[in-house]
Amino acid sequence: MEIKPQLCQVQDALSILGGKWKPMILLFLMLEGTMRYRDLKQALPGITPKMLTSQLRELEQEELISRKVYPQVPPKVEYSITAYGMTLRPILDAMHAWSVEHMARKAARVAQG
Amino acid sequence: MEIKPQLCQVQDALSILGGKWKPMILLFLMLEGTMRYRDLKQALPGITPKMLTSQLRELEQEELISRKVYPQVPPKVEYSITAYGMTLRPILDAMHAWSVEHMARKAARVAQG
DNA sequence: CGGTATCCGTGCAGATACTG
DNA sequence: CAGTATCTGCACGGATACCG
Numbered sequence: 001m002e003i004k005p006q007l008c009q010v011q012d013a014l015s016i017l018g019g020k021w022k023p024m025i026l027l028f029l030m031l032e033g034t035m036r037y038r039d040l041k042q043a044l045p046g047i048t049p050k051m052l053t054s055q056l057r058e059l060e061q062e063e064l065i066s067r068k069v070y071p072q073v074p075p076k077v078e079y080s081i082t083a084y085g086m087t088l089r090p091i092l093d094a095m096h097a098w099s100v101e102h103m104a105r106k107a108a109r110v111a112q113g
Numbered sequence: 114m115e116i117k118p119q120l121c122q123v124q125d126a127l128s129i130l131g132g133k134w135k136p137m138i139l140l141f142l143m144l145e146g147t148m149r150y151r152d153l154k155q156a157l158p159g160i161t162p163k164m165l166t167s168q169l170r171e172l173e174q175e176e177l178i179s180r181k182v183y184p185q186v187p188p189k190v191e192y193s194i195t196a197y198g199m200t201l202r203p204i205l206d207a208m209h210a211w212s213v214e215h216m217a218r219k220a221a222r223v224a225q226g
Numbered sequence: 227c228g229g230t231a232t233c234c235g236t237g238c239a240g241a242t243a244c245t246g
Numbered sequence: 247c248a249g250t251a252t253c254t255g256c257a258c259g260g261a262t263a264c265c266g
Contacts (some may be wrong), residue, residue: 006184009212010136010205012219020259023123037228048260053229074227075266086216087211092123098200099122105197106125133239150248161240166249188246188248 013091016062021047021055027092029081037077061109064088126204129175134160140205142178142194150190176202198209 017023021044029035030042035043041052056079059065063084070076130136134157140154142148148156155163169192172178177198185187 008137008140009216010140010208012212012216013135013208014130017127023127024121027121027123041228046260048262049229050261051259054259069228073266075229076230087215091207091211092206095123095126098204099125100201100239103122103125113188148248151232154248159240161242162249163241165253167239182248185246188249 013088017088017091018066019055019058020050022059023092023095025055025059026064026081026088027096028111029079030086030089030092034078034080037079040079059085129177129199129205132168132171134164135172136205136208138168138172139177139194139198139201140209142192143199143202143205146192148190153192172198177185194217 017026024044025040028040032039037052038054040056041047041049044052056065056067060067063080063082066082068078068080070078128196130139137157138153141153145152145199150165153169154162155159157165169178169180173180176195178192179195181191183191
């Protein structure tokens with residue numbers, strides 16, 4: 001059987017979802033449509049402002065999310081998923097489905113050491 | 114709209130596919146069924162023996178692949194995907210499909226800097 | 227409110243050499 | 247053939263403090 005080199009392109013998708021918080025950020029924005037900075041910070045327990053900003057900037061640069069600044073005091077910034085970002089949904093759904101399906105197995109492995 | 118905490122389980126799938134070479138190893142084994150150590154090494158250009166071994170060991174520990182040793186000289190070791198490993202296929206397929214679909218966009222971004 | 231700036235530890239991954 | 251062993255670096259992520 002011949003292996004098609006194309007198959008190695010899987011790396012591309014992985015590099016985009018690679019950041020520790022990126023999948024969750026994308027998921028939240030997919031579901032909420034729009035969230036402010038502090039909403040995301042609350043939704044992601046334990047994330048530092050530096051990490052949140054860097055992850056958001058990277059996703060924005062990939063054009064997966066968009067950033068809208070309201071020029072007012074106090075500042076207001078809204079993040080939302082783009083149409084392009086939405087194309088990642090099948091991947092996230094597949095990962096989510098798998099994780100839910102196999103949580104029991106993982107729990108058993110942890111229990112037995 | 115309510116966010117379901119379950120959705121954050123996406124991290125589990127990601128941690129399993131996280132290694133740099135793991136997705137490709139899994140893909141090759143899914144397609145070939147069985148491969149020897151040196152076949153994998155050849156199939157993964159640039160991988161060092163240390164990395165290949167460590168990635169294989171981790172996948173084996175997760176029971177995603179199985180390792181069969183033939184006690185002979187010179188040694189012969191075969192790796193193959195398990196039924197459990199096969200359950201990851203939808204994720205890898207989704208990632209592959211997305212990557213193929215969006216290679217053009219990536220190429221354009223690289224071209225323009 | 228929505229970020230920056232700075233410092234720091236660790237873990238992943240590569241290079242190289244050696245072995246049963 | 248199928249690995250180990252050892253050394254190395256640097257990107258990733260975290261902690262903390264500060265700013266327009």
